[in-house]
Amino acid sequence: MGSGVLGSRSGEDPCRPRFVCAAALAIVIMVVGCGNRPAAETGLRVVSLVPSVTEIVYAVGAGKVLVGNTNQCNFPEAARSVYKVGDFMTPDLERIVALRPGLVFLALPIHRQLLDKLNEMRVPVYVSRPADIPAVLKEIDTVASLLGRKAQGESLVVVMRRRLDSIPAFADTPRVYVEISGTPLMTAGGGTFINELLARAGGRNVFASSLQEYPVVDPEAVLKADPEVILLLHPDMSAQDVAVRIGWGGISAVKHSRIYGRLNEDLLFRPGPRIVDGVVLLAKLLHPGQ
Amino acid sequence: MKAIELSGIAFGYDERLLFEGFNLDIDAGEFLGVIGPNGAGKSTLLRLVAGLLRPSRGSIRIGERDLGVLNRREVARAVGVVLQENPFAFDYTVSDVVMMGRNPYLGRFQSPGKQDRGAVNSSLEFVDALFLRDKRINAISAGERQRVVLARALAQEPGILMLDEATSHLDIAHQQLIARILVQLNRRGKTVVFLSHDLNLAALYCSRILLLDRGKAIACDVPERVITAELIRSVYGVEPIVTRHPESGRPQVMLPVAAAGRE
Amino acid sequence: MQRRLLPGWVGLILLLVSAAALSVAVGPGGFTNFRAVMDLRLLRLALGIIAGGVLAVVGASLQGLLQNPLADPFTMGVASGAALGASLTLVLGRTAGAFAPVGGFAGALVTMLVVYALARVRGRVTVTGLVLAGVIMSFLFSSLVILVMILGRRTLGEAVYMMMGHLGAIFTGTTVWLFGGVAVLAVVGCAWLFSMSRSLDIMSSGEEAAETLGVDTQRVTKTVFVISSVLVGVVVSFTGAISFVGLVVPHLVRMLFGPEHRRVLPGSFVAGAGILLLSDVLARNIVPGGLPLSIVTALVGVPFFIYLLRSRL
16 A cells, blocks of 8 residues: 555665655655545445445545445446445345445435444444435535545535525426326325425425325326426336326326426436436426526 | 946056956946945045046946046936035035036026926935925034935936945934935935945945955955955954844944954 | 025115215315316226126135135235236336236236146146145235336335225226226126036035036136136236235125025125225225225225134134
């Protein structure tokens, strides 16, 4: 680890000055380099079990410390080639431990049992649980600090805040129906991320009053709510498929063809650095031309 | 006229054959008893004749007709069977159960008619179970149930009646009752094939007895010549005491007191 | 047993009619946009009648065929297989149009063939073999449904609904025609089963006894099995796996009419339809957003089953 050629052999007269210079240079580089990287980070091995946190790690420039992530950690491109410890939903404890991590990022409640085991083994963990946009920004700060990238974290947050604030106040707040699944009809309720994104983008989730996170809804309830925009967040269901549903012809969104599918769901579901991209995307869909 | 003819029958449940080159003739109007130790093939024989099992070789004829070409309904019109176990998963009434015996005569969409109801009633009457008509099948005694199942077989109006251990779990009163019914049926011209562990019952009522052992017919003759000490000893391995029934003179078997230390 | 016949029928028909009326009158959509809501509710009503009727009739037939009061469409594994087929099409992304019902039907067909092949011993299909193979497949496929849903990155909520049933299927122009075909198939299938009433009665005394009474048990077994699989397969592909209706309703009807299949089968259709519709009304309106159907049918069915059990002991 950057110790250079310190173990020199005394008595070799012609090489000695060179050795000394090389050694001095090495020390200088080390000192200069370490000024930017705290000692803790030089040996830090991080495993991220949460795709959104993986994105944060790269966004603050600390991608090198990542020694393991999940199959779902697919952004940015570099994250794909990192060693996979399993699925987001079912990561493999053995693989994680074999990497000798100094820090593990996980999420609750899905990694509850893993958390208990890692606590037993005294592996340091960080639990990601951002409930809303302010919490995401805070998490970016926290993660950045843990990785010794406090400055980068702060500047990222500033950029994100600026972008969010630059979203104008819109003239109207269209009613939006978010469809997570078609069989049966499932939507996103009030406590979800997507709900907040919608609000920030100047829309109103017609099922925001639901207590469940992802409640199943009766098609009649959708009819009654008469959304002006429909967002399809499940793969391969196209706007056309929705438009031909029997009984749906009278819904405003169907009448005015404001059904949007094939969206990049990661922007809308991952509480990470691209959250603002998600808001911007929604804002553009909900308020075209503004 | 032969009621049942088995020629060259070969049959086995697995690779080993139980029956090999087996022949048997049963005359019309006979009352044939079939006895033998466990595993001798009594139940298998009954099932072969009833068409429930197919022999791998040989032919079975029921009254001049080959069993192989008859369909289920035709066989059911010729042969009535009373099996040892008669579980009823649902609680049908006794008359419902006996009416099932009319199945071979009813077309798919046909409802039972006067003739069928008449057959049911006379069958029940014959076995002295008419008073049970409207009772549930699972609510009557074992003896009564056996009579009901017999009535069901009679409702098929078969020429041949086969019974597998029909009296084994009944008290002596019911055993006698069933035996009397069978004798009466036999007198009316029905061929009766009676499988039993009860040597004495068979000897008392049957016109002929078939003694089976491991798929072979050891003897098939009048009771006097089959229920003998030598044959019983050679097939069952016990030392019987053979006496005569005081009324009919038929052979009856008694066992000696079991001697300790004899293997 | 004539005495309970007429009041029994009247009661069942009343049940169906009132359940149907409730189903159409009450719902989360209120009466905004009357025509659209009515379209949805009438479709739901039709689906409920077909599903409830078919499940109950198949349950009754299987109980007779298998001589087992605990048999129901799930015992044959077919319902789970259909759910698996439907969930596979869901996960492969082809939810558009008619593919999900076709997937369900294919799943049922495959299950049927597998169970049949497993149950065959020397060319004969025994009832015990079918029960064993069916139960094994049922467990296997139920687990696979959850697995498929997880691997397909679907929420567990969707998997739950697939395994617990719902009447809220979304119809498009083409799927309505498909459903029409399914309805016709259902009626034909149930009528065919009805025509085998006497054979089913006789088979409940055991296969051997039935054979001696002139019933072609092989043919009856195969026919009932095939029809049941097809019917359950197509229904489940629309509704997911609804439990308890096929199990409990036939017993209820037997309590009214006695065990004869020529009364139990039609009675089960009517009772099954009525009870399912009623359960659906409850499931939709008690909790905003609705409950999976099997929860309601289980909550109603279990106490009733306990009562049945105790009255027999």
